[in-house]
Amino acid sequence: xxxxxNGYLLLTLVVVVVGFALIKAPTPHIAIAAExxxxxxxxxxxxxxxxxxxxxxxxxxxxLLLYRRLRNVExxxxxxxxxxxxxxxxxxxxxxxxxxxxxxNARRFFPVVASIFLFLLIGNWFGLFPWNNVIGVTxxxxxxxxxxxxxxxxxxxxxxxxxxxxxxxxxxxxxxFGNVATEPIPVEAGEQxxxxxxxxxxxxxxxxxxxxxxxxxxxxxxxxxxxxxxxxEEAIEERLLAAGIEEAELEHYLVFNLPxxxxxxxxxxxxxxxxSSGGLDxxxxxxxxxxxxxFVELIVADAxxxxxxxxxxxxxxxxDDNRPAVAGELNLPITVNTVHVGIVLKRADDGLADDEGIxxxxxxxxxxxxxxxxxxxxxxxxxxxxQWWGIRTLGVGTNFGRFIGVGDAAxxxxxxxxxxxxxEIISEVAxxxxxxxxxxxxxxxxxxxxxxxxxxxxxxxxxxxYGLEVFVGVIQAFVFAMLTLVFAVTAVSHGAHDDEEHxxxxxxx
Amino acid sequence: MPLQIGRDSxxxxxxxxxxxxNLPPAFQLVGIGWYFATCIVLGTLGGLWLDGQVDTKPLFxxxxxxxxxxxxxxxxxxxxxxxxxxxxxGS
Numbered sequence: 001x002x003x004x005x006n007g008y009l010l011l012t013l014v015v016v017v018v019g020f021a022l023i024k025a026p027t028p029h030i031a032i033a034a035e036x037x038x039x040x041x042x043x044x045x046x047x048x049x050x051x052x053x054x055x056x057x058x059x060x061x062x063x064l065l066l067y068r069r070l071r072n073v074e075x076x077x078x079x080x081x082x083x084x085x086x087x088x089x090x091x092x093x094x095x096x097x098x099x100x101x102x103x104x105n106a107r108r109f110f111p112v113v114a115s116i117f118l119f120l121l122i123g124n125w126f127g128l129f130p131w132n133n134v135i136g137v138t139x140x141x142x143x144x145x146x147x148x149x150x151x152x153x154x155x156x157x158x159x160x161x162x163x164x165x166x167x168x169x170x171x172x173x174x175x176x177f178g179n180v181a182t183e184p185i186p187v188e189a190g191e192q193x194x195x196x197x198x199x200x201x202x203x204x205x206x207x208x209x210x211x212x213x214x215x216x217x218x219x220x221x222x223x224x225x226x227x228x229x230x231x232x233e234e235a236i237e238e239r240l241l242a243a244g245i246e247e248a249e250l251e252h253y254l255v256f257n258l259p260x261x262x263x264x265x266x267x268x269x270x271x272x273x274x275x276s277s278g279g280l281d282x283x284x285x286x287x288x289x290x291x292x293x294x295f296v297e298l299i300v301a302d303a304x305x306x307x308x309x310x311x312x313x314x315x316x317x318x319x320d321d322n323r324p325a326v327a328g329e330l331n332l333p334i335t336v337n338t339v340h341v342g343i344v345l346k347r348a349d350d351g352l353a354d355d356e357g358i359x360x361x362x363x364x365x366x367x368x369x370x371x372x373x374x375x376x377x378x379x380x381x382x383x384x385x386x387q388w389w390g391i392r393t394l395g396v397g398t399n400f401g402r403f404i405g406v407g408d409a410a411x412x413x414x415x416x417x418x419x420x421x422x423x424e425i426i427s428e429v430a431x432x433x434x435x436x437x438x439x440x441x442x443x444x445x446x447x448x449x450x451x452x453x454x455x456x457x458x459x460x461x462x463x464x465x466y467g468l469e470v471f472v473g474v475i476q477a478f479v480f481a482m483l484t485l486v487f488a489v490t491a492v493s494h495g496a497h498d499d500e501e502h503x504x505x506x507x508x509x
Numbered sequence: 510m511p512l513q514i515g516r517d518s519x520x521x522x523x524x525x526x527x528x529x530x531n532l533p534p535a536f537q538l539v540g541i542g543w544y545f546a547t548c549i550v551l552g553t554l555g556g557l558w559l560d561g562q563v564d565t566k567p568l569f570x571x572x573x574x575x576x577x578x579x580x581x582x583x584x585x586x587x588x589x590x591x592x593x594x595x596x597x598x599g600s
Contacts, residue, residue: 038567050571129578130545130549131577131578135549135553364570364571364574
């Protein structure tokens with residue numbers, strides 16, 4: 001007969017093993033950059049910004065409630081409940097600050113240092129709750145990939161130029177835009193029928209009013225032959241705007257979305273390329289079925305690495321700069337957007353049905369320190385305060401004299417002092433960098449650890465790592481605050497004379 | 510005669526509560542995870558439904574999550590307090 005304790009242990013073990021064997025969590029998608037959730041008048045609000053706002057509200061509400069209570073002095077003198085806890089915490093922290101900085105400096109350093117500590121502590125712990133990284137907006141992976149390509153279009157235009165070492169054929173551009181189809185073929189899972197219908201329409205010569213407008217613009221007012229590469233983008237944009245394309249959509253039509261005149265298209269091959277069995281892959285074989293105006297090579301990207309772009313050479317024999325349409329060939333006016341999407345939609349077989357896609361989640365809440373902008377912002381804030389305290393205590397000349405090795409604050413006198421001053425400047429900048437990456441690295445790595453632990457063994461095991469992350473959250477907040485304090489103390493010291501005074505203050509405590 | 514609920518009829522419930530209180534603290538709090546998840550999920554679904562009605566995505570979804578967070582936090586605090594506070598007459 002099992003004892004109670006052993007019974008509970010056995011039950012726990014069964015739950016862990018069953019979870020490991022039977023439940024498969026989705027593969028975590030690790031994104032270093034914080035994801036945008038919505039925008040407020042052009043300002044992009046990411047999930048870490050949203051979390052930071054909630055943390056600020058969580059800190060502000062108890063303070064405001066306590067403030068109301070403290071107005072009744074009689075009640076405030078005998079703290080109880082939450083007021084008691086807060087006073088104990090702040091007093092303990094103040095004692096530490098006073099021990100390091102001395103009584104005089106503790107009063108002015110404490111608000112900043114304690115704010116940094118409390119904000120990071122609550123922010124790190126807030127990031128451990130179960131609403132982080134699980135609830136959010138989902139996007140089809142392929143649609144997301146397109147968006148990524150469009151955002152990077154400008155830099156890749158230059159990459160194309162560098163890779164081909166040829167100038168872009170302006171005449172071919174005019175010809176391609178003169179045959180453009182502006183409406184992209186649907187790419188999301190479940191849109192196969194629509195995509196089929198669209199392709200059929202294109203093959204039948206379907207032309208929308210916008211297509212006609214853009215085509216007319218490039219036919220009647222073609223880009224001059226003498227246009228340099230650097231001005232090409234502007235020339236294309238000018239004509240697209242004149243044709244009625246919205247400014248926000250211009251990037252659709254640049255670089256990756258430069259339309260190509262496609263010839264010798266086999267309808268079956270094109271359909272197969274666009275309407276995949278739910279996959280993403282490189283299809284070099286399919287690419288060889290197309291012949292492209294050689295001024296731009298086909299650009300595709302690896303499904304696993306959206307930052308990579310491989311350039312495929314045109315099919316052999318297509319070496320003319322301006323290949324006119326040949327009688328009998330089908331000239332299919334589709335944009336690179338469409339063709340490109342068609343090709344990258346093919347994925348290695350992973351069991352997806354035709355109407356299934358892969359969704360990426362953009363969570364609404366994410367631990368604040370996992371966005372490198374926040375540790376950097378707090379590091380810069382700490383740097384500004386340290387310099388301000390140095391200026392207030394020592395004066396502008398003495399404070400900055402430290403960095404150029406002159407005056408009373410120079411660490412070493414003479415010419416060597418100048419070099420030492422330069423090293424001081426590097427040291428100040430290095431502190432900002434080390435602050436940033438220490439906090440970011442610890443918290444981001446912790447979050448990845450939690451993802452992996454939960455992914456590998458869904459139940460129970462991650463509890464151990466959550467315990468670790470609670471501890472890491474406290475330590476990182478404390479280290480950040482204490483280092484700021486130490487640097488502040490260093491900044492307001494005059495040198496050896498004041499160091500002795502300061503040591504005396506510490507001894508007195 | 511008004512309905513009277515005596516201790517006898519409450520006996521099974523009281524026994525159940527007492528039984529829970531006899532469990533180690535870790536097992537008394539097994540329900541806290543479900544409570545947290547339920548609050549957040551219900552808040553999210555409620556917010557999603559409201560967003561669907563008035564087409565203000567993701568405003569009400571976010572507000573629903575925040576409401577779920579608040580209720581979850583308050584309930585978790587009460588549960589923890591019950592576990593941490595000694596029972597009357599007990600240790």
